Amino acid sequence: MSGVKKIVLVQPNMKWIDWNWKTSWDVHPMNLCLLAAMIRKDYDVTVVDGNAHDYTPEQFKKIIEDLDPDLVGLTLLTNEYWESVHLGAKYVKEISPDIITVVGGVYATVSYKTIYNDKNFDYICVGEGEYVFQELLQYLNGRGSFPPAGFLGRKDGEQTIPDKLQRAPFIQNLDALPYPAWDMVNYGEYSNKVGKVTVDHPYLYPYTRMMTSRGCPIGCTFCEVELITGGPFRYRSVDNVIKELQWLQADYGIKSFMMDDDNFFINRPRVKEFCNKLIDLKMNLSWKAHAVAVFHMNDEIIDLMARSGCCSVALAVESGTERVLRDIIHKPVKLESARHVSMKIKEAGMDLITNFIIGFPTETWEEIRQTFAFAQEIDPDYAKFFIATPLEGTELAKMAMENNLLATHADTSGQMKDMNWSTTQIVSNEWTPEDITIIRAYEWERINFRTQKKREKLSKMMGITLDELEGLRTSTFKSVQDNLMKMREKKNGHGNNGSKTTEVEHHGDHRSPGAQTYPGVEMSREKATTPVSFGF
Template sequence: MPVPKLFSSLHPGRRSLVTAMIKEIKKILLTQPNYAWLSKRTWQFPPYTLCLLKAVIKSQAEAIVFDPNFKNLSEEETIKFLKTVNPDLIGVSSISTEYFNVTRHTIALIRKHLPGTVIVLGGVLPTVMTEEAMKDRNVDYWIIGEGELAFPRLIEELRKGAKDLSGISGLAYWQGSTPVINKMEFVSDLDKVPFPDYSSIAGLTLCDYGNIKFKYAPGLLARNYPSAVTITSRGCPYRCIFCAGRTISGEKVRFRSAENVLNEIDYLYKQGIREVIFLDDHFLADRNRAIKIMNGILENHRDLTWKCVNVTAWLLDEKILKLMHKSGCNFIVVSIESGSRRVLRDIIKKPIKLENIPPILKLAKSIGFDIIANFVVGFPGETWEEIRETFAFAEKLEADMVNFHIATPLPKTELMDICLREKLLPSDYIENISRYSGYGKGLITTEEFTPFELEVLRSYEWDRINFSSDKRKKAVARINGITAEELEDWRVNTRRNLGVNSLVKNIMSSPEK
């Protein structure tokens, strides 16, 4: 493909002479940065994708998953472990553009202390910021999109001397001073992807992660412990302007079969898991499949609870809600985005009918669900009055908690294209994307609003609506797993920091004994 202009001034780089010399790749370490090194927000989430990749490649080499986040390991402790393992190849996964700086920092440490190791970077970051990620010449190879196809092929080709990498889907690399970015393909049959291998996470077990109590993160806060996450579908057919999901996982929804999902639930149950959290964007999109999964849970694991952190509102009805609740789900998150029909239709481009939302949430509440409703404000073209419409709409809903995010331009989204074209962002936004990230932080300036105005309005309306009565206060505290005292601290911090990284401490603490 043609060389992007961004690369034109870059020095001829390291195309890893080391890789060409490797005859055998016997030991592979899969890891992610400790996000606490350079971020106020920490990450103690199960390394689902790393364990999945381990399952994919374990027949090719000894594969070790190492997560420095769980015990908040220091740089020194992390490097000491890496040196002890001394892998031939290290695969680094970066889950968000927010962590661009700490990812780059981590890779620099690895290169400094393990100069002969092949480094491969994958995940969301290189997928949506490929050109920027490829500036870091400490990395040997980048994997764009889903790694299940590219990673095992790369290992195979490296063993042959890396003579021809052009056929590896989604692989990016340098040939001298020329960047090469292979076309990305998606996994067509998700049933062929093995279940994540949690057998060895550098001394940790799946249940170690499963017993974490995710305070302030109700989507991940389990009712039963230990809990585990999984993904049963990939892709999104919709064109919401702020979402990069179509770039990351494709515009067609691909489903694992109900039988495959139920087999994984059995696999997790045998390891002691008692709650499953589905991270899908479209768990309910194939209605018959979803019904089979729920009936299977009812039949095989009546003591298992589950939740889905993203529920498509227009797919909910009485039959589905009752079956969800009967099969062990009592919590839903509904992303409505706006209380303005014009904003939804003409700006966000989300096919949702606002008039259907209040009755379906009222029904869900009557059945016994805890409900969170999500909204986004501050889009280019949105008026101040339309932003106020969103808060007014949210206030009337029968939801236990409402969240308001400020529109954040992410790479490979239509929103980013609009903001760059109309010069609505800080001039150094791309170069310093880690510093600007955070869904409570305003970035976009229009004739209707400034970032500061959005931050003030968002934080105070969040407080006013969610804590308007003792009943609502108790509901918010309960679904966030916090005490009344912690709730008051959270409110004060949010108001004083305008919702931007208001919890400096680690918000994902270990469960109470």
């Protein structure tokens, strides 16, 4: 080919693999629009969001064929639907094997060794791609050498050995990056709606999602952030962030934003400056804070957050036992501090959501029950309960593999190939996967919906009626039944076509202290449906 001029940046459709509550999210193509902003002056760039528009494979191929690009860049933000990006590259190569394919983003950075086996990808970007992608384009156009770091290729003179690859350097000056080129998509399709009803959706529309920093030095064993954006904390200046919000207000009329940083609150002086700027400039923006570390909160920060427009805080407590926090998760959370911070957030008038994780290696059944008891004690407006998942490259995955505690297959790279992310993949003498699925569902139900007052508050937070809330609860339990059915069928190696119900064996009492007796779990094929709501 003579060179690269026409570029299409693609987010593939995860629904090519499955339709469920996770693939129904509207994932803002922030990384693609940022990359487009970096290269648009020198190249003809188009952003294609197959996921947001739910393109069929045929529709996707027709769009790519009509655009007739020289290069297609694909991205994926999760390993869970890894097949979708491989299908995207396959479809591109079916149109023309001469189209250059590049994959980058979270999945590529974490799983590049496995991805390299798929020859539908010509190049794999590992690490932050804003600058090294430009180097690759220069190389492809004969105006430079192959990037010394950040890319795997397949030709002579390119880096073709995954084990010798150096990832792209971490970008130190984040202020030097442009704002995402939202004009290259119909931004209203993202800012005026969400993919599903949830406690995490914005309270006011139009809204935007903000990323103001990269990296996290905490080192939680279950987290991939250090693999993706590194341990050192790098951040944009407060003025740079405020100017972006002012631009989004002026051009897109935003009324709220989500703070999606992995660890926004690690730099307290910066947080205080940011909140004070929102207050002093009277920006009147509502905002939500996600994945907030308990140990970065204090009374002053909480007060400033509330006065600056923060309406909801998702507090990452993780566990209700000090041993699990200290020895397994490696997160410096103190339960007494979590109690105090939770109380102060509610007193400040902000909604409180808490995140907990169960099912870690060596975690006992009693410790799992203690986590549910602690969640009830601090009494959030909504408590989320996740199942510990050994994500590729994490210390948790290493711990599980070295001690032969994985319930599913993993190849030599550590990528879980047949993982059901809605159930545990870790084995224990204390509990079974069925136990974890059952206790998670029933304690989620008991803690979050136990009083009329809590149900009314939750329906208000979600912007739905009490009847609609009841419908979501029902559909969630149907999805739990479906997961249990799948686990039983997988364990038996076949389906149970001759029976409408399946009994579930379990260890221990599926109750936390203070819980009432649970009804039996009936798993009916006729009633089981695809999960659609709270994420089971």
